[in-house]
Amino acid sequence: MNGFHIVVCGSLVPDPLQTLEPVTTPQGPGLKNETMLPSVLDPWSAHALYEADHLAKQVAGSKVYLVSLGPKAKLQQLMMTVAQKVPFELVAIDGSASGFTDAHLVAAALAEAITAIPGLDKSRLLVFGGCASASRDAGVTMQLVCERLGIRDFFSGVDELKVAPDGSFSVLERVEGGQYLASTCQGAPAVLAWATGNLPEPRNNPQVGMANMRGVMPALMKAKPAAVGVGALSYAKTEIPAQKRATRVVKDVGADEIAREIVAWIKG
Amino acid sequence: MKILALLHTQDDGALPKAALEVVTAAAGLAAQAGGTFAVAVLGAGATAAADAVAACGASAFYAVEGDAVAQPRYATDTAAAAALMQAAGAEVVLAPGTSRFARCLPGAAYRTGAQVDTHVAAVSVEAGAVQAQRWFYRQRILGAFSRAARPWVLLVDSGVYAPWSGAAGAAQAQPVAVAFGAEDSRTAAQGLQAPAADAQTIRPDAPILLVAGAGWTKKQKDGQYHIGEAGALIQGFLQKAQASLGSSKSLVDLKSDGQETLNFMSHMNQVGQTGSTPRHPKGLSTCCHGEEPHAVGWRFINERRAINLDANCGWAQGKADVVYVGDAFEIMAKVNALLG
Numbered sequence: 007m008n009g010f011h012i013v014v015c016g017s018l019v020p021d022p023l024q025t026l027e028p029v030t031t032p033q034g035p036g037l038k039n040e041t042m043l044p045s046v047l048d049p050w051s052a053h054a055l056y057e058a059d060h061l062a063k064q065v066a067g068s069k070v071y072l073v074s075l076g077p078k079a080k081l082q083q084l085m086m087t088v089a090q091k092v093p094f095e096l097v098a099i100d101g102s103a104s105g106f107t108d109a110h111l112v113a114a115a116l117a118e119a120i121t122a123i124p125g126l127d128k129s130r131l132l133v134f135g136g137c138a139s140a141s142r143d144a145g146v147t148m149q150l151v152c153e154r155l156g157i158r159d160f161f162s163g164v165d166e167l168k169v170a171p172d173g174s175f176s177v178l179e180r181v182e183g184g185q186y187l188a189s190t191c192q193g194a195p196a197v198l199a200w201a202t203g204n205l206p207e208p209r210n211n212p213q214v215g216m217a218n219m220r221g222v223m224p225a226l227m228k229a230k231p232a233a234v235g236v237g238a239l240s241y242a243k244t245e246i247p248a249q250k251r252a253t254r255v256v257k258d259v260g261a262d263e264i265a266r267e268i269v270a271w272i273k274g
Numbered sequence: 275m276k277i278l279a280l281l282h283t284q285d286d287g288a289l290p291k292a293a294l295e296v297v298t299a300a301a302g303l304a305a306q307a308g309g310t311f312a313v314a315v316l317g318a319g320a321t322a323a324a325d326a327v328a329a330c331g332a333s334a335f336y337a338v339e340g341d342a343v344a345q346p347r348y349a350t351d352t353a354a355a356a357a358l359m360q361a362a363g364a365e366v367v368l369a370p371g372t373s374r375f376a377r378c379l380p381g382a383a384y385r386t387g388a389q390v391d392t393h394v395a396a397v398s399v400e401a402g403a404v405q406a407q408r409w410f411y412r413q414r415i416l417g418a419f420s421r422a423a424r425p426w427v428l429l430v431d432s433g434v435y436a437p438w439s440g441a442a443g444a445a446q447a448q449p450v451a452v453a454f455g456a457e458d459s460r461t462a463a464q465g466l467q468a469p470a471a472d473a474q475t476i477r478p479d480a481p482i483l484l485v486a487g488a489g490w491t492k493k494q495k496d497g498q499y500h501i502g503e504a505g506a507l508i509q510g511f512l513q514k515a516q517a518s519l520g521s522s523k524s525l526v527d528l529k530s531d532g533q534e535t536l537n538f539m540s541h542m543n544q545v546g547q548t549g550s551t552p553r554h555p556k557g558l559s560t561c562c563h564g565e566e567p568h569a570v571g572w573r574f575i576n577e578r579r580a581i582n583l584d585a586n587c588g589w590a591q592g593k594a595d596v597v598y599v600g601d602a603f604e605i606m607a608k609v610n611a612l613l614g
């Protein structure tokens with residue numbers, strides 16, 4: 007084993023604490039003040055990135071790439087924090103990161119960028135991503151990338167990857183009812199779409215940040231534009247259905263009475 | 275319009291509930307569109323499973339069974355699903371959004387030149403065209419959309435349609451041959467594993483979801499931690515109410531940060547923006563603030579109540595039907611006692 011080439015696909019999503027409001031733009035649906043919304047690295051792909059780093063540290067000779075498709079200026083902002091987490095080489099693609107874009111177009115752009123990485127060795131290739139984005143939340147992009155790269159082994163909702171010295175590995179994938187499907191695979195190449203994994207978010211490390219930034223700026227400069235949009239999707243409407251409930255706040259009432267009311271409700 | 279209900283069997287050879295729901299969806303769509311629908315089944319016991327829905331009104335039945343598809347595996351499931359879609363010549367494919375199909379159908383769509391959408395919450399014919407609805411930005415924005423291209427594969431979320439029920443019969447499913455390659459079996463399924471937790475706490479069909487928040491692990495009014503007591507109260511409730519257990523992110527994150535917490539919970543329990551969005555008729559939130567990234571995890575919980583010490587918690591801001599301001603330790607002990 008000469009180590010893995012681990013390519014993580016991950017982009018930006020609006021910070022979950024922001025209020026999102028749909029608007030119609032000439033390009034299709036979008037978000038109000040979209041360019042102004044603060045963004046974070048898409049949470050499940052962030053877990054994939056931390057797991058990639060963990061694996062690269064375990065298997066000597068491994069290298070981590072982060073392939074990110076998003077508006078160049080926003081990617082640059084995002085890298086200010088993400089680049090401090092773990093070492094990687096950035097491959098940037100300049101295009102929309104909207105949740106309303108068509109996953110088929112996104113997958114085509116990602117697969118093209120991965121194929122173009124100089125020196126990438128498919129026999130050592132593990133492609134990581136999130137099991138779904140927090141924007142489109144479709145959970146199809148990584149399979150489409152897998153097919154486009156001609157890879158036959160794909161795992162979804164991955165929480166654990168254990169690699170044996172011979173390069174074969176075992177995987178735990180989330181399935182129904184809080185269970186895992188355990189599988190073994192003969193080895194790379196494979197595509198793994200991660201759930202949360204098992205690692206905490208790494209602390210910011212300014213030294214890692216400085217080393218990464220040397221590659222990040224040139225990668226952003228040469229980011230190729232990708233014509234990613236709503237594609238073949240035709241939206242009839244996007245809306246936030248009225249959700250507000252008339253909340254009844256019960257205070258200054260004893261625990262006995264509250265418990266009785268809750269039990270009546272459960273049984274009712 | 276040719277519609278296909280593409281289904282798979284579960285371990286025991288039966289169709290999962292989510293598959294029966296798709297039979298209902300396909301029959302409804304065919305009726306609306308003035309078309310017909312076929313049923314295709316993949317997995318162990320597929321032919322017998324087709325017989326179980328023989329009376330559903332489908333115009334044809336197809337099946338792929340055998341060792342290669344006895345266990346879920348991307349490469350073989352993808353090849354089998356693609357073969358079934360091609361055999362049926364379907365234009366619109368409805369399939370359950372189970373973990374098995376969520377894994378393989380995007381690949382099968384790619385191989386058959388189809389387009390694919392997931393998490394479908396409704397499908398209907400509007401002005402002569404098939405239209406689907408799904409949520410974007412993790413249950414925040416609801417969109418309605420269509421695609422002109424065919425085939426179009428739609429994975430339907432479970433719990434949206436009522437499961438089809440009816441008499442079994444002889445479906446005479448046509449066996450579909452699949453050309454599996456040697457490289458399709460590089461992966462071998464080793465079976466199901468329960469998570470490290472010592473109890474089965476996630477029950478998708480439970481009548482009620484109990485969500486535990488980080489408050490259970492915080493210092494209480496006596497200035498002490500009561501983590502053991504919290505665990506006993508939560509597990510007691512799960513057992514007595516046959517509830518499913520959800521968690522806030524903060525609570526399960528304590529575990530990866532190495533802090534003492536409830537050992538029967540894992541990230542699998544997490545609901546919300548970066549967790550799951552389960553469907554249950556009722557939900558009870560305890561010791562949990564009800565912040566927005568968490569509240570989106572409740573999108574599909576019909577009746578919502580919360581217990582919190584803080585009268586101004588997020589739940590009180592129009593997200594729950596009732597907020598009980600009180601100590602969850604005290605209240606849940608009494609609830610458990612009343613449940614007997």
Ligand SMILES: Cc1cc2nc3c(=O)[nH]c(=O)nc-3n(C[C@H](O)[C@H](O)[C@H](O)COP(=O)(O)OP(=O)(O)OC[C@H]3O[C@@H](n4cnc5c(N)ncnc54)[C@H](O)[C@@H]3O)c2cc1C
Pocket residue numbers: 022023046049486487488489490492494521522523524525544545546547548549560561562563564565566567568571581582583584587600601602603
């Ligand atoms: C990128 C991102 C993604 C996120 N995704 C998710 C997600 O998927 N799911 C999620 O849950 N969160 C998510 N969050 C985190 C979310 O913003 C909140 O931080 C989290 O939900 C808070 O959890 P909590 O309510 O359990 O904890 P806290 O905010 O600590 O609240 C604890 C509550 O317990 C109450 N309490 C304490 N003791 C008692 C008692 N004895 N009786 C009654 N009440 C008591 C307190 O009043 C308090 O309201 C995300 C955040 C970010 C930034």
